[in-house]
Amino acid sequence: MTKRRLSQRQQTRIVEKQQRELVGAPGADTSATPINKCNGRVISHFGQQLDVEALPVDATQAPVRCFQRANLPALVTGDLVVWEAGEANTGVIVVAAKRSSVFGRPAFDGNFKPMAANIDQVLVIIAPLPEPFMNLIDRYLAAIEALGLNAALVLNKCDLTTELAQFDLDKMLSLYEACGYAVYRVSALDGSGFDRLQQSLRGQTTVLVGQSGVGKSSLINRLGRGDEALVGALSEAKAKGTHTTTTAKLFHLPELDLIDSPGIREFSLGHITPAQLFDGFREFRQCAGHCKFRDCKHRTEPGCAILAAVARGEIAQQRLDSYFQILQTIGGGSE
Ligand SMILES: Nc1nc2c(ncn2[C@@H]2O[C@H](COP(=O)(O)OP(=O)(O)OP(=O)(O)O)[C@@H](O)[C@H]2O)c(=O)[nH]1
Numbered sequence: 001m002t003k004r005r006l007s008q009r010q011q012t013r014i015v016e017k018q019q020r021e022l023v024g025a026p027g028a029d030t031s032a033t034p035i036n037k038c039n040g041r042v043i044s045h046f047g048q049q050l051d052v053e054a055l056p057v058d059a060t061q062a063p064v065r066c067f068q069r070a071n072l073p074a075l076v077t078g079d080l081v082v083w084e085a086g087e088a089n090t091g092v093i094v095v096a097a098k099r100s101s102v103f104g105r106p107a108f109d110g111n112f113k114p115m116a117a118n119i120d121q122v123l124v125i126i127a128p129l130p131e132p133f134m135n136l137i138d139r140y141l142a143a144i145e146a147l148g149l150n151a152a153l154v155l156n157k158c159d160l161t162t163e164l165a166q167f168d169l170d171k172m173l174s175l176y177e178a179c180g181y182a183v184y185r186v187s188a189l190d191g192s193g194f195d196r197l198q199q200s201l202r203g204q205t206t207v208l209v210g211q212s213g214v215g216k217s218s219l220i221n222r223l224g225r226g227d228e229a230l231v232g233a234l235s236e237a238k239a240k241g242t243h244t245t246t247t248a249k250l251f252h253l254p255e256l257d258l259i260d261s262p263g264i265r266e267f268s269l270g271h272i273t274p275a276q277l278f279d280g281f282r283e284f285r286q287c288a289g290h291c292k293f294r295d296c297k298h299r300t301e302p303g304c305a306i307l308a309a310v311a312r313g314e315i316a317q318q319r320l321d322s323y324f325q326i327l328q329t330i331g332g333g334s335e
């Protein structure tokens, strides 16, 4: 161990000390707080720099471009911080508050990479175009469940669906409704379906996730003034998104906060365990511990509670297939 590496206890003490410094935090010693220290929230980040808004929010104040002190963990959109003002609308983040929740996904190295903090729910957005994949939806839902967050599904671009396509989409979405997920069918283009959606967002901080081009930014614009987020056309050749949004960004809309996120190409679940994956399929949980064999793989074993639930129509075969497919990618499915 190098001299510079801190023990877990030392690290915990530093974090506790930093959190006591939070302006206005319970027990904070505000007498010692220099006048230029301010509470803030990270609203987006650009490489090494973060845009921070001062709290309480003043709509007339532009965000401050900040660096963060090197001893702080990587900060993300939604993080609550204390920052010190510098020159010309710049600053330095000196304290990071404890997160009440976090959403993220594994980076290329397989480690969990936070993307947004202090959020209440995650909306998984799909659309008739680009074509939705059930397995991708299931990956999102499993990741969201593993983080203990609420999830709901939004089918955007309902104005585009033909009767036949709508039938197929409804069939797929009804599987999720049967599992207890709320599903909203909307069009950011013509505004249909927004009343119910807006109701579910009120008073919450919600992250919008999904493939590039499904209309995450367009939904934010429809819920706001209309010019909040940059929107990009689908590629003509492949009807795929063009990765217009490049960084997670928080928007304050009347009575609700939304975090836009970049569309993704792949969503791996390298950071979750096979047990977490099982729990991430919420309709499986009722069967946990009810299989005849303790190490049941739920493939062909007699007395399998999962297979019995599939036979009774309580678990969709497509969801079980999806589970096996993901399980294999996290190293739990080899036989
Ligand atoms: N017909 C129709 N088109 C829509 C709707 N919502 C969005 N679009 C179009 O879909 C395309 C992609 O929209 P964006 O809002 O940029 O999609 P995004 O999910 O933010 O994409 P990324 O930022 O790349 O992840 C744009 O051409 C939008 O005009 C809708 O409800 N109906």
Ligand SMILES: [Mg+2]
Residues within 6 Å of the ligand: 216, 217, 218, 230, 231, 244, 245, 260, 261, 262, 263
């Ligand atoms: Mg976007």
Ligand SMILES: [Zn+2]
Residues within 6 Å of the ligand: 291, 292, 296, 297, 298, 299, 301, 303, 304, 305, 306, 307
């Ligand atoms: Zn089983």
